[in-house]
Amino acid sequence: MPQPTEHRRLLAWIEETAALTTPDRIVWCDGSPDEWNEITDSLVEAGALVRLDPEKKPNSFWARTDPGDVARVEERTFICSVDEADAGPTNNWTDPAEMKATMTELYRGCMRGRTMYVIPFCMGPLDAPQPMFGVELTDSPYVVASMRIMTRMGSAVLEAMGDDADFVPALHSVGAPLEPGQADVAWPCNEIKYISHFPETREIWSFGSGYGGNSLLGKKCYALRIASVAARDEGWLAEHMLIMKLTSPEGQVRYIAGAFPSACGKTNLAMLEPTLPGWKVETVGDDIAWMRFGEDGRLWATNPEFGLFGVAPGTDFHTNPNAMRTLARGNSVFTNVALTDDGDIWWEGMGEPPAHLRSWRGEDWTPGSDTPSSHPNSRFCTPIEQCPILADEYHDPRGVPIDAILFGGRRKTTIPLVTEARDWVHGVYLGATLSSETTAAAVGQVGVVRRDPMAMLPFIGYHAGDYFQHWIDMAKGAPGDAAKLPKIFYVNWFRRDDDGGFLWPGFGENSRVLKWVVERLDGKGEAVETAIGHVPTAAAIDRTGMNLSDEALEAALRVDRDEWLAEIPQVTEWFTKIGDKLPAVLWSELDALRARLQD
Numbered sequence: 001m002p003q004p005t006e007h008r009r010l011l012a013w014i015e016e017t018a019a020l021t022t023p024d025r026i027v028w029c030d031g032s033p034d035e036w037n038e039i040t041d042s043l044v045e046a047g048a049l050v051r052l053d054p055e056k057k058p059n060s061f062w063a064r065t066d067p068g069d070v071a072r073v074e075e076r077t078f079i080c081s082v083d084e085a086d087a088g089p090t091n092n093w094t095d096p097a098e099m100k101a102t103m104t105e106l107y108r109g110c111m112r113g114r115t116m117y118v119i120p121f122c123m124g125p126l127d128a129p130q131p132m133f134g135v136e137l138t139d140s141p142y143v144v145a146s147m148r149i150m151t152r153m154g155s156a157v158l159e160a161m162g163d164d165a166d167f168v169p170a171l172h173s174v175g176a177p178l179e180p181g182q183a184d185v186a187w188p189c190n191e192i193k194y195i196s197h198f199p200e201t202r203e204i205w206s207f208g209s210g211y212g213g214n215s216l217l218g219k220k221c222y223a224l225r226i227a228s229v230a231a232r233d234e235g236w237l238a239e240h241m242l243i244m245k246l247t248s249p250e251g252q253v254r255y256i257a258g259a260f261p262s263a264c265g266k267t268n269l270a271m272l273e274p275t276l277p278g279w280k281v282e283t284v285g286d287d288i289a290w291m292r293f294g295e296d297g298r299l300w301a302t303n304p305e306f307g308l309f310g311v312a313p314g315t316d317f318h319t320n321p322n323a324m325r326t327l328a329r330g331n332s333v334f335t336n337v338a339l340t341d342d343g344d345i346w347w348e349g350m351g352e353p354p355a356h357l358r359s360w361r362g363e364d365w366t367p368g369s370d371t372p373s374s375h376p377n378s379r380f381c382t383p384i385e386q387c388p389i390l391a392d393e394y395h396d397p398r399g400v401p402i403d404a405i406l407f408g409g410r411r412k413t414t415i416p417l418v419t420e421a422r423d424w425v426h427g428v429y430l431g432a433t434l435s436s437e438t439t440a441a442a443v444g445q446v447g448v449v450r451r452d453p454m455a456m457l458p459f460i461g462y463h464a465g466d467y468f469q470h471w472i473d474m475a476k477g478a479p480g481d482a483a484k485l486p487k488i489f490y491v492n493w494f495r496r497d498d499d500g501g502f503l504w505p506g507f508g509e510n511s512r513v514l515k516w517v518v519e520r521l522d523g524k525g526e527a528v529e530t531a532i533g534h535v536p537t538a539a540a541i542d543r544t545g546m547n548l549s550d551e552a553l554e555a556a557l558r559v560d561r562d563e564w565l566a567e568i569p570q571v572t573e574w575f576t577k578i579g580d581k582l583p584a585v586l587w588s589e590l591d592a593l594r595a596r597l598q599d
């Protein structure tokens, strides 16, 4: 195949990688529909994908991973900064030269018997003032198909790169070379996994996993871990946030960003269908926000992605109808969900289960089976442009000016439905101490409370203490006008009653909380000043048309002194772990909170 570019650095890197990994052939991805058809057809033929019934889900596919390759592997994720101190206490670190030596041996010959695909991609619009390019080299056609959904990729990107544009080189291999004549498996991967980042040289090396979060390198690896480092150096923010446009019945428009850990409600909130009449939500982004101060002193956010990679279980017409409408338009890949006998997909949360399914493990499944049909971290991967409520602003390289930032986690106790921070630094404190129960989105125990600062624990590409300082310093970017800073709120949709039920119904009903947030931005909305911040009174939450008792709402909003006092030693331990680089103002915030609680 002739080389479609004269980009010397790119060509040299491809040549070097091919010499190391020895693929049978190299394919430059152009991003065309023909290429998509060829790749998905060949995956179907190989048994790696099953084509769904085109009447139900046109041009869509069912994929099953190896049962050991279902989620991000935080234990195997590394920030290989030159200086260990720059990775900080929250990241795994290995010396970059040592990591490269180790991985070079793993990569040697690892693409034997396979094709190496070259995927030029761009995070954010191609017509941005500084398009953010990357090139992924991968031996996984599943990754090529998924990257075509999740990023702007192909010939147009390569062309825009010209012969000298900067780009993030992102190398990926499933780590499963084939001997001559050896039959392939449906989901090749390797027990040995490394997801490595080299922040100084802005490189990504991923080995052994095909799961999205580990293999679609434009997403968490580039747009969060590598971009957060660039953002620190250049004075902007790369955050794990949804972005939504919210219009009130009076036609007032507000833009809200929200950081919740993986599988804690970003995609759902981004596509919310309000139960409050007259309110309208439009989606700008569901997972990642890049934010910079504009000349107007406001914080502008863009979504660098092109698709949605959403948690499947729990998604249906009652919880997230807009996701269902997006998926109905087809062109999607479903991974580790169940397959129905009539060629559609099904997962837990979609109402009554059919009498028979093929489970995510490929086995017969009936409603009597004692394990779920779909993996709890099963995913849909679908083009964002199919979202029926996509905001026009999604396409604007300038993005949208953020009015409010929500931090949120999954906590059964303690954290009220919504709290407003007193000011920016207090808001940074709320973000820095954010806690959440672990989910199936990462390998490991589920349901354990851990600190997950700004929902970025697995994604900060440098020292968490420096990251907090960067957040504090961002306020200085709002030239002379603190009033233009977004207001910060902390939400928890997941508080439980004594029987383990959710105190707050969530999903579309979250619009009622958003209404209060907007009222607070306007200087209205009733709140009580508590030790932890401003919390609405039960009367301040609009319950029109809603059947929720005073007791339940009051329990969802309650600030329990004992529960909060129990948090203090945990936060102290967390801050101590961050060490000397923890900004002193955050210690002061903790001291002030303790004093208010003991008052």
Ligand code: GDP
Residues within 6 Å of the ligand: 260, 261, 262, 263, 264, 265, 266, 267, 268, 269, 286, 310, 311, 312, 313, 314, 315, 319, 493, 494, 502, 505, 506, 507, 510
């Ligand atoms: P993301 O990974 O942060 O984008 O999270 P998702 O929006 O995909 O949601 C993850 C899981 O949480 C899904 O199973 C959802 O059904 C569930 N979820 C999302 N929002 C809510 C909510 O407001 N209340 C409750 N109880 N569950 C929610």
Ligand code: PGA
Residues within 6 Å of the ligand: 072, 212, 213, 214, 220, 261, 262, 263, 264, 287, 309, 310, 311, 441, 442
């Ligand atoms: P999400 O992340 O759960 O935040 O959508 C995707 C992932 O875990 O890779």
Ligand code: MN
Residues within 6 Å of the ligand: 263, 266, 267, 286, 287, 309, 310, 311
């Ligand atoms: Mn999501």
